[in-house]
Amino acid sequence: xxxxxxxxxxxxxxxxxxxxxxxxxxxxxxxxxxxxxxxxxxxxxxxxxxxxxxxxxxxxxxxxxxxxxxxxxxxxxxxxxxxxxxxxxxxxxxxxxxxxxxxxxxxxxxxxxxxxxxxxxxxxxxxxxxxxxxxxxxxxxxxxxxxxxxxxxxxxxxxxxxxxxxxxxxxxxxxxxxxxxxxxxxxxxxxxxxxxxxxxxxxxxxxxxxxxxxxxxxxxxxxxxxxxxxxxxxxxxxxxxxxxxxxxxxxxxxx
Amino acid sequence: xxxxxxxxxxxxxxxxxxxxxxxxxxxxxxxxxxxxxxxxxxxxxxxxxxxxxxxxxxxxxxxxxxxxxxxxxxxxxxxxxxxxxxxxxxxxxxxxxxxxxxxxxxxxxxxxxxxxxxxxxxxxxxxxxxxxxxxxxxxxxxxxxxxxxxxxxxxxxxxxxxxxxxxxxxxxxxxxxxxxxxxxxxxxxxxxxxxxxxxxxxxxxxxxxxxxxxxxxxxxxxxxxxxxxxxxxxxxxxxxxxxxxxxxxxxxxxxxxxxxxxxxxxxxxxxxxxxxxxxxxxxxxxxxxxxxxxxxxxxxxxxxxxxxxxxxxxxxxxxxxxxxxxxxxxxxxxxxxxxxxxxxxxxxxxxxxxxxxxxxxxxxxxxxxxxxxxxxxxxxxxxxxxxxxxxxxxxxxxxxxxxxxxxxxxxxxxxxxxxxxxxxxxxxxxxxxxxxxxxxxxxxxxxxxxxxxxxxxxxxxxxxxxxxxxxxxxxxxxxxxxxxxxxxxxxxxxxxxxxxxxxxxxxxxxxxxxxxxxxxxxxxxxxxxxxxxxxxxxxxxxxxxxxxxxxxxxxxxxxxxxxxxxxxxxxxxxxxxxxxxxxxxxxxxxxxxxxxxxxxxxxxxxxxxxxxxxxxxxxxxxxxxxxxxxxxxxxxxxxxxxxxxxxxxxxxxxxxxxxxxxxxxxxxxxxxxxxxxxxxxxxxxxxxxxxxxxxxxxxxxxxxxxxxx
Numbered sequence: 001x002x003x004x005x006x007x008x009x010x011x012x013x014x015x016x017x018x019x020x021x022x023x024x025x026x027x028x029x030x031x032x033x034x035x036x037x038x039x040x041x042x043x044x045x046x047x048x049x050x051x052x053x054x055x056x057x058x059x060x061x062x063x064x065x066x067x068x069x070x071x072x073x074x075x076x077x078x079x080x081x082x083x084x085x086x087x088x089x090x091x092x093x094x095x096x097x098x099x100x101x102x103x104x105x106x107x108x109x110x111x112x113x114x115x116x117x118x119x120x121x122x123x124x125x126x127x128x129x130x131x132x133x134x135x136x137x138x139x140x141x142x143x144x145x146x147x148x149x150x151x152x153x154x155x156x157x158x159x160x161x162x163x164x165x166x167x168x169x170x171x172x173x174x175x176x177x178x179x180x181x182x183x184x185x186x187x188x189x190x191x192x193x194x195x196x197x198x199x200x201x202x203x204x205x206x207x208x209x210x211x212x213x214x215x216x217x218x219x220x221x222x223x224x225x226x227x228x229x230x231x232x233x234x235x236x237x238x239x240x241x242x243x244x245x246x247x248x249x250x251x252x253x254x255x
Numbered sequence: 256x257x258x259x260x261x262x263x264x265x266x267x268x269x270x271x272x273x274x275x276x277x278x279x280x281x282x283x284x285x286x287x288x289x290x291x292x293x294x295x296x297x298x299x300x301x302x303x304x305x306x307x308x309x310x311x312x313x314x315x316x317x318x319x320x321x322x323x324x325x326x327x328x329x330x331x332x333x334x335x336x337x338x339x340x341x342x343x344x345x346x347x348x349x350x351x352x353x354x355x356x357x358x359x360x361x362x363x364x365x366x367x368x369x370x371x372x373x374x375x376x377x378x379x380x381x382x383x384x385x386x387x388x389x390x391x392x393x394x395x396x397x398x399x400x401x402x403x404x405x406x407x408x409x410x411x412x413x414x415x416x417x418x419x420x421x422x423x424x425x426x427x428x429x430x431x432x433x434x435x436x437x438x439x440x441x442x443x444x445x446x447x448x449x450x451x452x453x454x455x456x457x458x459x460x461x462x463x464x465x466x467x468x469x470x471x472x473x474x475x476x477x478x479x480x481x482x483x484x485x486x487x488x489x490x491x492x493x494x495x496x497x498x499x500x501x502x503x504x505x506x507x508x509x510x511x512x513x514x515x516x517x518x519x520x521x522x523x524x525x526x527x528x529x530x531x532x533x534x535x536x537x538x539x540x541x542x543x544x545x546x547x548x549x550x551x552x553x554x555x556x557x558x559x560x561x562x563x564x565x566x567x568x569x570x571x572x573x574x575x576x577x578x579x580x581x582x583x584x585x586x587x588x589x590x591x592x593x594x595x596x597x598x599x600x601x602x603x604x605x606x607x608x609x610x611x612x613x614x615x616x617x618x619x620x621x622x623x624x625x626x627x628x629x630x631x632x633x634x635x636x637x638x639x640x641x642x643x644x645x646x647x648x649x650x651x652x653x654x655x656x657x658x659x660x661x662x663x664x665x666x667x668x669x670x671x672x673x674x675x676x677x678x679x680x681x682x683x684x685x686x687x688x689x690x691x692x693x694x695x696x697x698x699x700x701x702x703x704x705x706x707x708x709x710x711x712x713x714x715x716x717x718x719x720x721x722x723x724x725x726x727x728x729x730x731x732x733x734x735x736x737x738x739x740x741x742x743x744x745x746x747x748x749x750x751x752x753x754x755x756x757x758x759x760x761x762x763x764x765x766x767x768x769x770x771x772x773x774x775x776x777x778x779x780x781x782x783x784x785x786x787x788x789x790x791x792x793x794x795x796x797x798x799x800x801x802x803x804x805x806x807x808x809x810x811x812x813x814x815x816x817x818x819x820x821x822x823x824x825x826x827x828x829x830x831x832x833x834x835x836x837x838x839x840x841x842x843x844x845x846x847x848x849x850x851x852x853x854x855x856x857x858x859x860x861x862x863x864x865x866x867x868x869x870x871x872x873x874x875x876x877x878x879x880x881x882x883x884x885x886x887x888x889x890x891x892x893x894x895x896x897x898x899x900x901x902x903x904x905x906x907x908x909x910x911x912x913x914x915x916x917x918x919x920x921x922x923x924x925x926x927x928x929x930x931x932x933x934x935x936x937x938x939x940x941x942x943x944x945x946x947x948x949x950x951x952x953x954x955x956x957x958x959x960x961x962x963x964x
Binding site for chain 2: 019021022023024025027028029031032033035036037038039045046048053054055056058060061062064066067068070090108110130131132133135136137138139141143144145146147149186189190192193
């Protein structure tokens with residue numbers, strides 16, 4: 001498998017929902033990697049920043065046939081006219097043609113939140129507060145990621161800092177291509193169930209591309225034609241149907 | 256020609272200018288600059304700059320001891336990640352371990368000894384100089400010895416089996432015999448199992464590396480990653496599927512407190528198989544009464560008690576037979592604790608029926624950690640419920656938090672009026688909030704720590720977590736503190752050597768024993784220990800995130816038999832027939848929680864965030880009930896309700912959950928993430944206090960009323 005960041009790459013994920021146990025390791029790894037602070041207690045459960053959020057869904061059957069599935073949902077990195085790119089008046093959202101990653105540029109963001117309204121996956125979050133950490137912990141933040149200020153929108157960027165670091169390392173070693181698995185986002189690295197796979201969807205021989213072709217693969221809200229780079233996998237019909245469900249089917253109270 | 260400017264012209268010019276300005280880059284550039292400027296507030300927290308390093312270590316938060324890669328900036332670790340090449344953990348780590356680098360900065364973190372002012376209900380504390388803390392404990396020690404003798408001095412060890420545990424016992428031995436109490440851990444069931452066998456096989460362990468099927472009652476053990484990858488079948492029996500059993504192959508949803516019934520029914524079915532005469536060979540005494548007891552537990556009879564269909568019980572028995580070797584284990588739930596003794600004996604009986612005792616892939620004698628023999632026989636290990644009520648005058652609380660709950664209602668009755676509590680917790684949380692004096696130990700990553708393997712496994716193991724941070728100057732390793740107390744009290748000298756030199760002695764003993772394998776965290780195959788030239792090499796390997804695993808246990812030549820004294824059989828019968836039922840209008844309260852989030856410690860900030868912003872982990876204070884139960888009790892989702900047991904009352908938030916067993920309220924316990932950062936010690940107490948321990952110290956189920964406020 002080649003994960004080269006060459007032109008025409010399209011990084012993507014394949015998330016096996018039948019393996020995900022909802023342990024939360026991906027959410028924690030994401031928050032640590034991206035210097036996401038704990039919001040103040042008055043934030044409530046909806047105003048915090050969760051670049052990757054694992055939702056819990058139920059099949060609606062009574063005990064003991066009740067089943068649960070966990071859906072990790074972050075930015076879907078739409079391949080076809082991402083709605084957030086279209087609406088941004090500041091060009092603060094850009095698609096990297098080399099990688100297909102939809103990037104957010106906080107320095108340009110005005111905080112108008114059009115992108116949040118436009119995103120059909122509710123995968124964008126607004127910084128309501130200045131970031132703050134317990135005393136002393138600011139010295140133990142990820143040095144590769146600048147904390148974002150209040151008033152800007154942010155979202156998953158497939159740990160872009162890791163991509164840059166991997167590229168820099170490859171360049172330092174005189175390589176133009178990245179080695180397999182040299183660049184993986186923090187959530188992929190952290191998943192103990194190996195439910196999240198990452199790679200180049202444009203490389204038909206890659207594992208993630210192979211998984212995306214499986215009959216049990218589906219995309220969220222495929223009918224919108226946004227062509228997400230995140231593919232979900234499940235053998236369970238009721239889980240696959242979640243891909244076309246509106247927000248409440250995932251359970252607003254279960255977010 | 257004169258030009259006349261009308262008011263209309265002026266307005267047109269102004270309007271045109273306004274429109275033109277909007278079409279020019281000027282306002283947008285202004286907005287852009289404002290946006291950029293807001294990104295550079297002078298009070299903004301900048302990311303630290305400095306030299307980045309990376310090293311391998313092991314997580315010291317639980318016996319799994321997963322390999323971690325720690326990335327640091329300026330010597331401060333900022334991120335931990337699993338190590339894919341590690342043969343032991345196979346590149347896995349839990350959410351708690353991944354956030355462990357933040358634990359040192361928790362708002363509850365104590366940086367030096369503090370003493371409470373006034374009685375227990377007061378929360379004000381004042382700093383105490385380290386030497387002052389030594390003299391204070393020394394004085395309390397002398398007073399206790401004079402008033403009630405050495406037995407009145409007790410240590411409650413949160414994680415028995417560590418080097419620190421030996422230090423506690425040596426300290427108590429120097430007093431002439433204090434009381435050493437071990438908090439319940441996963442090894443308790445196998446300890447009881449061993450006590451039932453004749454000849455006594457010593458410590459036992461489950462050979463999960465080679466087992467085909469594991470039937471777990473209560474939370475399943477930490478399965479070796481290799482076993483899971485090999486395709487080990489996991490069957491879980493319990494009223495709720497815990498997180499560890501999320502990927503179990505089969506779940507047997509039994510009513511709370513009916514574990515013994517299911518175990519006996521499965522044993523009955525296994526014995527029913529033609530040609531299966533194993534029980535006759537393996538049970539030494541009370542064979543006939545036992546067979547008579549088992550005959551009562553037909554699948555149909557057990558179904559009425561457990562709530563399972565008879566076919567489901569038969570199917571489970573078939574799977575146990577099909578995918579052998581099979582092991583039946585009684586686990587310990589993070590919040591609900593261990594199973595009752597009668598349940599554990601019934602599960603041991605099922606294990607005997609399965610033929611798992613003394614078999615590869617079954618239950619085998621477990622060799623201890625070389626060098627870790629304590630030589631402290633004068634201070635035996637005791638369970639908390641065996642300590643007489645009101646007998647402890649000075650209680651030393653170990654600060655280790657292996658992630659399991661221990662209700663205060665189990666500890667409180669053991670204390671004499673006016674008893675003093677000294678805690679070694681790094682944080683002002685959990686039981687430490689009740690302590691008269693807290694002498695904080697180093698937090699995770701701050702101190703050198705050993706990680707003995709899971710006491711459930713047949714192979715002993717050892718890892719070492721290297722210190723990645725310097726502890727605050729006021730923190731002290733409990734063993735060294737107690738050595739200072741002993742010196743100040745005039746007790747026989749106990750060793751005050753630092754942790755490293757004592758752990759090095761363990762490693763030397765392991766190297767001398769010469770058995771087992773070592774694995775390097777960075778990858779590569781496991782290699783024989785004997786290939787390492789010296790103990791120093793082994794120490795270096797462990798310090799770099801390696802792990803030593805003992806050789807696979809070999810089956811004993813003489814298979815031990817189960818010896819059930821008449822009293823024990825009655826205990827089994829009582830456990831199997833004594834299902835706790837709720838009266839009309841009541842529910843059965845079953846505490847639930849995730850390992851690591853229910854104990855005495857504090858949640859790292861990133862994990863507190865996860866708990867607050869998602870419901871992946873049950874939020875402390877939530878009561879999950881089935882819709883039918885909610886309807887019968889007139890409860891509505893999200894509303895506050897009063898939960899009342901014989902131990903008291905508390906407020907809970909009702910969560911209607913279709914997956915909950917009818918008639919049961921699963922109440923999430925533990926430190927609440929919502930209070931993260933609140934004034935230390937001022938938090939609401941966990942609903943665990945509503946669980947009522949019985950005479951055997953079991954608090955799994957309690958009848959309760961739940962009424963909406």
